[in-house]
Amino acid sequence: MAVGPGTLPEFFPVAGVRLGIASAGIKTPGRKDLVVLELAEDSRVAGIFTTNQFCAAPVTVARQHLSQGQPRYLVINTGNANAGTGAQGMRDALATCSALGEAAGVPAAAVLPFSTGVIGEPLPLDRLVAALPAALDNLSETHWPEAAAGIMTTDTRPKGSSRQVTVGGQRVTISGISKGAGMIRPNMATMLGFIATDARIEPGLLQTLVSELGERSFNRITIDSDTSTNDACMLIATGQSGGAEIGPDSPDLPVLREALAEVFLELAHAIVRDGEGATKFVTLDIREAASQDEALAVAYTVAHSPLVKTALYASDPNWGRILAAVGRAGVAGLDLEAIEIWLGEVCLVRNGGRADDYSEERGQAVMDQEEITIRIDLKRGAVQERVWTCDFSHDYVTINAEYRT
Structure with missing residues (x-):
């Protein structure tokens, strides 16, 4: 893949x-x-x-x-x-x-x-x-x-x-x-x-x-x-x-x-x-961070989350997994009411919860694509960072389980 x-x-x-x-x-x-x-x-x-x-x-x-x-x-x-x-x-x-x-x-x-x-x-x-x-x-x-x-x-x-x-x-x-x-x-x-x-x-x-x-x-x-x-x-x-x-x-x-x-x-x-078993190319776009360190902390926490990565493989717009990863990224003093989380052009999270105009159908349309951008607006400053990752598929496990055989 x-x-x-x-x-x-x-x-x-x-x-x-x-x-x-x-x-x-x-x-x-x-x-x-x-x-x-x-x-x-x-x-x-x-x-x-x-x-x-x-x-x-x-x-x-x-x-x-x-x-x-x-x-x-x-x-x-x-x-x-x-x-x-x-x-x-x-x-x-x-x-x-x-x-x-x-x-x-x-x-x-x-x-x-x-x-x-x-x-x-x-x-x-x-x-x-x-x-x-x-x-x-x-x-x-x-x-x-x-x-x-x-x-x-x-x-x-x-x-x-x-x-x-x-x-x-x-x-x-x-x-x-x-x-x-x-x-x-x-x-x-x-x-x-x-x-x-x-x-x-x-x-x-x-x-x-x-x-x-x-x-x-x-x-x-x-x-x-x-x-x-x-x-x-x-x-x-x-x-x-x-x-x-x-x-x-x-x-x-x-x-x-x-x-x-x-x-x-x-x-x-x-x-x-060409990530092992990859079916999705994912951009983590972190905006309005207070520093490079906190922007990258958020980006990598989301990018490394097995729950986020498996949801991506399933094309499942399970946005709660992204929200949870942002919350555990170790950034102190996040204003949860201010943060916005986007899937492509679809806003998932606003005012501390699911965006009023979000629908599962709109989220699904983005998740069905091969190339996806997850944008997280922290509303804390002017720093922007991007990280690129992929999903976790069954093939990733197979490739690494059988790597030496």
Whole structure:
């Protein structure tokens, strides 16, 4: 199940990025489960990573290598998270970097490793290493669709975004892929995102951009409230477009930032649309909050409520579940008479109870749709926040009950 058509866009190649895909048979024999990204010299990379303290070995190594200099290669395997694997996991992540570095003629520290899949099982290093030459032989600037498929785990479809914009008189390309369908909760989620542009971006600004744009996209989605051990989102700037370097004060920055923000958000939304067992794409739109913290507290309490999520799956306009979630979100001093709760364009709650003009038929008409907005007006200030989630279906339970079988 998934919401919306889910077709991949036309990918515009990013000058300075080549992608190679191979089959290492890490979990499923014959499956394309290994992806390598080759970056041109002088490319710049910045990233954000999971906040789960049991972070996977590749996350630790990627952070270390990124702090030591700019990478030339990224390597991603699916089918095994290399998380909860102790000292052996660290040795395997480092060995992966050494093997790819040796094959590509770069130092091991110039390689960033990424893994996704089952937690707690040793990485089949021999199979991974044996497939690296095939991935290098497969390198091409046009392999974005293949790479999008190669990083999937429980995803039902590949996810990508691509566009071209004019920045400072030069055509700039942005392309990206993401993966994720379950164990999705901000900071970050079981997701990987790789976004590349041929713009030249000042290194400090690149880190600012990935942090800010990730916060407003990947850190605003949730499937099931579980924060993974392996998440990472990387922003790559190859500088191959020929334009001037863009810094914090560049007049061209707003155009580039807007285009990047569109790609980040499209990739994040694609994860929610393909949430495990999802049949609904839901926007939590919190308005007139006194602070960002209270807006997000309300949004996530509603988004994570199993009762709300199962009502969404049933297309049941059981608005009392939403009201109850708002009331337990931990926001002190709510004026219950002032709050309004909307389902699409239908007001559910006003003056502390069911809106006078609400009818079950109108609520049902909204709940029957695939894409739904739940708007909550707190009437406490001027802050607005949005969070995106999906419903809980029978398939979510089945997928996660049978994940290791």
